[in-house]
Amino acid sequence: MKKSIFKRLLAGAFVASLFATPALAFDPSTYQGQQTQTAPYQYQEPDENQLEEHRRYRNVDGRTIHSPAHTRNGQAPSGATAKCGDGTFSFSQHHRGTCSRHGGVDQWL
Structure with missing residues (x-):
């Protein structure tokens, strides 16, 4: 079966784009985004009498x-670190x- 002209053009454009895109180097020293893991909070056990769940x-x-x-x-x-969108405390x-x-x-609390 013959491929349609559209499929051939699309495949050719995709392959060409792979070779035309320059490789990007990542330098972690210049990254200023949010860290993937934040320093942990000190956990405080909540008073169960205040909670529904x-x-x-x-x-x-x-x-x-x-x-x-x-x-x-x-x-x-006590011990809550955030209020969630559904009204619960985390x-x-x-x-x-x-x-x-x-x-x-x-x-954030």
Whole structure:
């Protein structure tokens, strides 16, 4: 079967673009973006009496951390590090992934 002219042109353009693109060098000393891992927060166990949910998870450091939870009075509980988009408070020790299943970080505390 013959290929259509369009498919041939498209394939040829793709191959040509591979050779026409100059290689980019990455110099880490000039990178000023956000670090991939931030310094961990000191974890403080929240008062369970203030919280509606009582689940936990294991973080990237292997520590067991309280999962994001709503509070009974709507105020930030002790040990909270962020307020999530869905109104829960997170106790995450790292910025990366905080509130990822709770609407993202609304406010860092």
